[in-house]
Amino acid sequence: MVTKEAEAGSKTSGYVADVMAQIVARNPAEPEFHQAVGEVLESLGPVLERRPDYRSARILERIVEPERVVMFRVPWQDDQGEIHVNRGVRVEMNSAIGPYKGGLRFHASVNLGILKFLAFEQIFKNSLTTLPMGGGKGGSDFDSKGKSDAEVMRFCQSFMTELHRHIGANTDVPAGDIGVGGREIGFLFGQYKRLRNEFTGVLTGKGLNWGGSLIRPEATGYGAVYFAAEMLVTRRETLDGKVCLVSGSGNVAQYTVEKLLELGAKPVTLSDSNGYIYDEAGIDKEKLAFVKELKNVRRGRIKEYADKSKNVVYTATDSSVDHNPLWGHKAQCAFPCATQNEVNSKDAASLLRNGVTLVSEGANMPVTLEGVKQFLDANILYGPGKAANAGGVATSGLEMTQNSLRLNWTREEVDGRLQQIMKAIHKACYDTAVDFGAPGNYVKGANIAGFVKVADAMLDQGLV
């Protein structure tokens, strides 16, 4: 006999499958967007059963549709006077709980589907931070590699010449992401101020002496490590002495390594799109300082790390192999901090085989759906990006607060708040997973906890 509960469950999964099929049909050629939505919808069955009003108000159908997408031409001239045309995009996904908030990504691989996946993730991440921020994301297919500062400035000025019409301190507040760091935020802010004749907190990640917050550069990496430490507490463990694999070598990777060192762990890898280094002796403070100078000042390649230090192995990226050898070293913890889908099912299997029992995502959606399933089946501590890397946007929220108050908090104050927020996010995910019958499943916990707050706000605000 089919029980009432089983019948309700199968009706809900049929409904979720129908919504997913519509999304795939209406958003063709956007695999990353399908992946991000699919992962969230898969978690929401139990909530939809408890709350039939979400279904009758069509919350799922509404939450996957951006409130607005702005797409625009970005023409600019290089140092030789040649003209180039890039595409700029801002996806304003959801403003139910606050102004749109989310980074700008400048990378050759950027397309609308990638920005929609990032904007969608951002809704739930921002909701988890406990701060009043909606979800958005934007960027361009501009590749800053090999460009002079003057070229990057001209590009940023052209980009902001259009974007300024659509953003504002109470409307939409962009920040950095891949390819957008302090230099780019400076050029973007300067042009916004010039066009609008106003000095406001319209961007976060600003320089310290013009409205930025202490700890914002560190926040995503530090936060991913704080989240990892919280997960370990549930198994009465700490990071002390643990060997850690870290990918990427940009903002998030650098500060992940810095916090790991502070907590006594031993990071042994870093990468960029050309290859990765394996330093069995461990990346120490001095070597990290070299990486910061290499990447943030000289804008060089990670291979130089191996050229400089003894007993370091550099492996160049080989696009003909179907896995990433970085994830094949013996370790207890992994922090993917480069980009989406950098850990596939083969990589997930080799991480598990090599003794990894904790994965904390500094990057957004770095693990494929099959890889996530393997981690959940193996019952390891797996912190999904929308929870584990939320420290960056949370500290952007703190930057917005300081801008509104027109004052600057100390490093200790901001770091203390960041730690409290990461603890609160961990607790919300952990408790929600228990409440919905999936203890230890941070994917379900994060998706459900992030969703409910936004869905309730959407119900309160009527059909908009």
Ligand code: NDP
């Ligand atoms: P950076 O541009 O500072 O660094 C990105 C790093 O990842 C670089 O080492 C880059 O190498 C590598 N990378 C980028 N794309 C690829 C690719 N397609 N294949 C291989 N390597 C690649 O960016 P961030 O550190 O800021 O961002 C890293 C991740 O963290 C992203 O997923 C981002 O969305 C996420 N994130 C960032 C936040 C922030 O506050 N900055 C907040 C939350 C999440 P190369 O230089 O060769 O391209």
